[in-house]
Amino acid sequence: MKVAGVLSALLFGTAIVIVQPAATALTPSEIANIAQQITVRIDGANTGSGVIIEHQGNVYTVVTCWHVVQLEGSYTVQAPDGRRYTFNHSQVKQLPGVDLAIFQFTSNQNYRIAEKGNSDQVALGTNIAVAGYPQGTSDIDFRRGAISRLVSNPKDGYAFVYDIGGFPGMSGGAILDEQGKLVGIHGRATTRPDTNATTVLGIPLRTYLSLAPSAPAPKLPNPPVVTVPSAAKFTLAKTLIGDSQRVVFYEFAGIQGQYTEGSVNSVALSPDGRTLASGSEDKTIKIWNLTTGQVIRTLNGHSKSVNSVAFSADGRTLASDSYDKTIKIWNVATGQEIRTLNGHSKSFLSVALSPDGGTLASGSLDDKTIKIWNLTTGQVIRTLNGHSKSVNSVAFSADGRTLASGSYDKTIKIWNVATGQKIRTLNGHSDSVLSVALSPDGKTLASGSEDKTVKIWNIATGQEIRTLNGHSHWVVSVALSPDGKTLASGSWDDTIKIWNVAIGQEITTLKGHSESVNSVTFSPDGKTLASGSNDATIKIWRLSD
Numbered sequence: 001m002k003v004a005g006v007l008s009a010l011l012f013g014t015a016i017v018i019v020q021p022a023a024t025a026l027t028p029s030e031i032a033n034i035a036q037q038i039t040v041r042i043d044g045a046n047t048g049s050g051v052i053i054e055h056q057g058n059v060y061t062v063v064t065c066w067h068v069v070q071l072e073g074s075y076t077v078q079a080p081d082g083r084r085y086t087f088n089h090s091q092v093k094q095l096p097g098v099d100l101a102i103f104q105f106t107s108n109q110n111y112r113i114a115e116k117g118n119s120d121q122v123a124l125g126t127n128i129a130v131a132g133y134p135q136g137t138s139d140i141d142f143r144r145g146a147i148s149r150l151v152s153n154p155k156d157g158y159a160f161v162y163d164i165g166g167f168p169g170m171s172g173g174a175i176l177d178e179q180g181k182l183v184g185i186h187g188r189a190t191t192r193p194d195t196n197a198t199t200v201l202g203i204p205l206r207t208y209l210s211l212a213p214s215a216p217a218p219k220l221p222n223p224p225v226v227t228v229p230s231a232a233k234f235t236l237a238k239t240l241i242g243d244s245q246r247v248v249f250y251e252f253a254g255i256q257g258q259y260t261e262g263s264v265n266s267v268a269l270s271p272d273g274r275t276l277a278s279g280s281e282d283k284t285i286k287i288w289n290l291t292t293g294q295v296i297r298t299l300n301g302h303s304k305s306v307n308s309v310a311f312s313a314d315g316r317t318l319a320s321d322s323y324d325k326t327i328k329i330w331n332v333a334t335g336q337e338i339r340t341l342n343g344h345s346k347s348f349l350s351v352a353l354s355p356d357g358g359t360l361a362s363g364s365l366d367d368k369t370i371k372i373w374n375l376t377t378g379q380v381i382r383t384l385n386g387h388s389k390s391v392n393s394v395a396f397s398a399d400g401r402t403l404a405s406g407s408y409d410k411t412i413k414i415w416n417v418a419t420g421q422k423i424r425t426l427n428g429h430s431d432s433v434l435s436v437a438l439s440p441d442g443k444t445l446a447s448g449s450e451d452k453t454v455k456i457w458n459i460a461t462g463q464e465i466r467t468l469n470g471h472s473h474w475v476v477s478v479a480l481s482p483d484g485k486t487l488a489s490g491s492w493d494d495t496i497k498i499w500n501v502a503i504g505q506e507i508t509t510l511k512g513h514s515e516s517v518n519s520v521t522f523s524p525d526g527k528t529l530a531s532g533s534n535d536a537t538i539k540i541w542r543l544s545d
Contacts, residue, residue: 035131044075049132064172098157117181132170264532279306363391406433448475490517
């Protein structure tokens with residue numbers, strides 16, 4: 001997020017009514033993917049399945065059927081990533097009057113929590129899916145069907161009857177609706193001896209929700225120690241000063257203000273970690289030698305402030321966008337301009353280059369679109385429409401197939417690059433989304449917002465995993481480390497915060513800039529962090545051994 005972009009939002013913004021999109025059905029494969037992430041296997045004195053339903057700190061709560069864990073003895077729970085955790089029958093809490101129970105396990109891993117649906121909306125004919133681990137196999141079983149009967153006076157809580165077959169061992173598994181939300185717990189099957197007809201039953205989620213709050217928390221063993229990197233490991237290595245320090249005063253519509261002419265709007269590190277590029281309010285791009293801290297060359301060509309810079313995967317090409325409504329492609333080695341891209345009717349706010357270097361994505365200030373460009377020809381391949389306000393940030397996935405965009409309309413959209421189709425919209429921020437970043441494995445997205453928070457999302461489902469609170473002003477830039485375990489956030493509170501992504505814990509706050517931090521980026525080895533600020537400096541932070 002850039003200074004001029006923020007000023008434009010403040011001075012020229014118009015009121016918009018945001019209409020929340022209606023819930024749409026997920027594909028069966030998407031629902032199956034959710035089921036795999038929230039369903040656990042239970043082994044021990046008995047076998048069965050369970051659903052990860054709550055999470056606090058490093059403690060996870062699993063709901064299952066009481067008949068799965070009613071026998072005394074030790075049990076293991078196999079999490080979706082294959083890790084196993086031990087619990088004892090004494091740690092299990094039976095919920096009163098129904099065939100439900102809860103237990104907990106501790107882990108510093110980041111497991112998906114089931115998104116709770118509205119089981120009251122489940123009616124005759126409602127499509128559902130059931131998942132669980134059949135006895136004798138380590139593979140999850142996923143089945144689809146529909147509600148065939150609703151029991152008005154259920155025994156042991158079993159109010160759902162459905163036309164889905166099942167196997168022993170699947171008891172305690174998830175019942176999901178067409179949005180992949182949990183609406184019940186799969187339980188038992190009964191067979192009539194005279195007809196051999198089998199009835200499969202489940203317990204509505206509402207039953208769990210009405211009973212779980214009154215259930216005392218099971219007694220847990222001492223949780224394992226979660227190792228968090230030391231705050232002292234991140235230190236300021238150098239400060240780069242090369243842009244104009246001149247203070248510019250302005251007045252617009254009766255509003256007075258000032259900014260530093262050389263404010264650094266964007267920083268990017270080359271793939272080899274040796275070179276840094278910066279875009280500035282003074283209309284220039286500077287290429288820096290990171291070892292010496294010296295400017296190698298200055299790229300001139302834009303007629304207005306440079307908002308965003310991005311290296312190609314081979315480090316030979318640099319893209320820049322500007323309020324002059326152009327994108328420029330540069331030869332890094334020579335500093336020569338290769339071509340200028342024109343296509344948006346308004347100014348640009350963000351650019352991103354695909355991993356293969358053949359495609360560029362750009363987000364626009366006022367025409368609310370994203371354009372996908374062929375860098376070889378300089379032509380627009382397609383225009384993505386869907387946001388109702390300016391597009392502040394765009395980011396490619398590591399395989400280049402997916403694009404994420406963040407907007408002033410408070411939403412994040414996920415796009416299929418090849419088709420230009422919107423995959424889904426992520427809703428959760430209460431104010432403008434200023435920055436988005438994708439994890440290397442393409443499974444997680446981080447977003448920074450004017451609501452002063454960072455949110456972590458599951459891309460496959462669109463579910464918010466957690467919210468990181470700590471900044472006292474807008475979060476304008478987020479970056480994920482190459483291993484996806486660490487997140488850096490830059491804010492208009494003049495600080496950078498470093499976070500442990502898995503547990504959502506703040507590791508440290510980096511202080512050194514005297515004004516707002518506009519941009520943060522990690523080096524390819526994750527040991528260097530660069531930040532650009534309105535104080536017209538770039539700071540290089542190093543992770544010591």
